[in-house]
Amino acid sequence: MPAMAKSDCRKGQEPGRVTSRKTVSNGRSATGASTGDDVSGRDAPASLGERPSGGSSAAPPLDKSAFVPELFDRIAAHYDLMNILMTAGFWWIWQRGFRRLAGIPRGARVLDIGCGTAELSLLLAHLVGERGQVTGVDLSPGMLAVGRRKVARSPLGGRITLGPGDALRLPFPDRSFDAAASAFVMRNVADLDRALREAARVVRPGGRVAILELSHPPASLVRRPFLFYFRRVLPLLGTWAARAGLPVAPYAWLPRSLETFPGAPELARRMEAAGLADVRFRRMTIGVVCLHLGRVPEAPSARG
Numbered sequence: 613m614p615a616m617a618k619s620d621c622r623k624g625q626e627p628g629r630v631t632s633r634k635t636v637s638n639g640r641s642a643t644g645a646s647t648g649d650d651v652s653g654r655d656a657p658a659s660l661g662e663r664p665s666g667g668s669s670a671a672p673p674l675d676k677s678a679f680v681p682e683l684f685d686r687i688a689a690h691y692d693l694m695n696i697l698m699t700a701g702f703w704w705i706w707q708r709g710f711r712r713l714a715g716i717p718r719g720a721r722v723l724d725i726g727c728g729t730a731e732l733s734l735l736l737a738h739l740v741g742e743r744g745q746v747t748g749v750d751l752s753p754g755m756l757a758v759g760r761r762k763v764a765r766s767p768l769g770g771r772i773t774l775g776p777g778d779a780l781r782l783p784f785p786d787r788s789f790d791a792a793a794s795a796f797v798m799r800n801v802a803d804l805d806r807a808l809r810e811a812a813r814v815v816r817p818g819g820r821v822a823i824l825e826l827s828h829p830p831a832s833l834v835r836r837p838f839l840f841y842f843r844r845v846l847p848l849l850g851t852w853a854a855r856a857g858l859p860v861a862p863y864a865w866l867p868r869s870l871e872t873f874p875g876a877p878e879l880a881r882r883m884e885a886a887g888l889a890d891v892r893f894r895r896m897t898i899g900v901v902c903l904h905l906g907r908v909p910e911a912p913s914a915r916g
């Protein structure tokens with residue numbers, strides 16, 4: 613694996629409406645399923661310090677646990693298309709970066725947390741090869757339904773099992789997987805620290821946790837166009853989407869979800885606090901997206 617930018621700082625709710633949903637009982641029984649720019653991990657702000665979406669700074673705190681699953685249910689049918697539009701195609705580049713850097717071994721049993729429409733699950737299925745197995749869990753039945761259709765059509769589908777499950781209480785015993793991964797999920801969870809602890813819990817000692825997520829570009833030079841995109845371009849896309857009959861909610865939610873999400877060094881610290889070792893991160897696309905990697909320590913006493 614290529615060298616990673618090491619974190620400078622070495623130390624570093626639950627979705628309602630799903631109580632009646634059946635959850636996956638273990639890693640084998642779920643029903644159903646960039647090339648980035650290298651930038652040093654230094655000096656990323658804890659937040660952008662500004663409201664990227666504009667508007668009042670007195671927005672009330674959001675109850676993600678109720679809001680998020682519903683939002684994704686509503687947008688599921690158009691999620692993949694909007695993903696490509698909103699990321700201007702960079703999604704494929706970030707996927708390439710993940711493939712290159714995440715270090716997912718062949719033959720591994722991997723958990724995809726917040727698998728959504730199974731984009732990452734399909735990529736993971738490719739990485740683990742025919743002896744590997746991918747289990748994807750998500751809170752949104754709508755996203756899972758789209759994911760299952762894609763998995764059924766894919767030649768790699770036999771390696772993937774998708775099912776309902778909450779990142780805050782993963783429905784698997786300790787050490788069920790060789791690795792856990794998530795893409796663009798952690799901004800959405802109601803309790804980030806708990807989600808990180810859960811990811812660490814279900815991975816065997818020595819196994820890897822990989823988190824791909826939007827981040828805060830470190831340099832103000834970069835931050836300006838980034839904010840411009842969030843404030844000016846995304847609303848235009850929202851207007852276009854409304855005219856095209858697509859749901860607009862994600863255009864408002866995306867910048868808001870990032871506002872309170874920690875910068876890359878802080879996320880690395882929190883992964884360490886969750887019990888992960890060797891935490892590193894790699895910025896992609898001038899820091900708009902970041903891949904964090906951690907390892908579950910061999911010694912159980914080192915776990916948080």
Ligand SMILES: C[S@@+](CC[C@H](N)C(=O)[O-])C[C@H]1O[C@@H](n2cnc3c(N)ncnc32)[C@H](O)[C@@H]1O
Nearest residue numbers: 684726727728750751752755778779795796800
């Ligand atoms: C932005 S989408 C990303 C989906 C997919 N990982 C991808 O890369 O395309 C976020 C996903 O996280 C799911 N999600 C949010 N909170 C969750 C939680 N607590 N547990 C499981 N899934 C969650 C949402 O339902 C949604 O499908």
